[in-house]
Amino acid sequence: MTLPPPAFFNSELSPDRLEAVSQWLLDELYATEDDLSRPTDSGYTRGCTTFGRQRSQIIAEMLSGQHAWLGLPNSNNDIVFSIGGVPCRFSNDDPSSPSKDAVLTANRYQMDFLEFAADSDPARFCFIIDRGHDGAAEPRVEFLGFTPGGKIACRWVSNAVRVLRVEGEQSLPQPVDVAKPQVAPKRRDEGDAASEAVR
Numbered sequence: 001m002t003l004p005p006p007a008f009f010n011s012e013l014s015p016d017r018l019e020a021v022s023q024w025l026l027d028e029l030y031a032t033e034d035d036l037s038r039p040t041d042s043g044y045t046r047g048c049t050t051f052g053r054q055r056s057q058i059i060a061e062m063l064s065g066q067h068a069w070l071g072l073p074n075s076n077n078d079i080v081f082s083i084g085g086v087p088c089r090f091s092n093d094d095p096s097s098p099s100k101d102a103v104l105t106a107n108r109y110q111m112d113f114l115e116f117a118a119d120s121d122p123a124r125f126c127f128i129i130d131r132g133h134d135g136a137a138e139p140r141v142e143f144l145g146f147t148p149g150g151k152i153a154c155r156w157v158s159n160a161v162r163v164l165r166v167e168g169e170q171s172l173p174q175p176v177d178v179a180k181p182q183v184a185p186k187r188r189d190e191g192d193a194a195s196e197a198v199r
Helices: 015-035 043-064 108-115 188-198
Strands: 070-074 080-083 086-092 124-130 140-146 152-157
Touching: 015 043, 015 080, 015 086, 015 124, 015 140, 043 070, 043 086, 086 108, 108 124
Parallel strands: 086 124
Antiparallel strands: 070 080, 080 086, 124 140, 140 152
């Protein structure tokens, strides 16, 4: 069954805003994977660092003042940020079988939406960074909206295209002069002489 997009219920949850938040979350995930590739790193060190960086990135984006639609009701470790006043959370989890509190339970900053929502409308929202069931798939972000009873009422999935960034200024390679090739028709007797020499 195809679920409606979040903007169907709330126009503040537009695809461009969801894509922006998703890109921040994925950028920090990729950067952490690139940085923490030593043999002494583990899923735990990468997971903690990824979450911390993602949280810090959302806070930095809000403080930048570049996104009038982005708010930050709670900057603690149980971070809640808002998109056009709609409180949201994020988690690095499995959207088909979530296990983390950010996905499963409402934070106190999300309670106002839950109290006044109709039973069939989404009132609790979470970005979930999905790595597939084995953790090896190319990451993507799912944004899910849950009803007050905990059922999924809307769903949005990111484009999930990895963009490689190169830090600093890169110098271009210098051109190399190449002589013009000598082109002439092949003479039939040259080909026969070459094949005779091979024998």
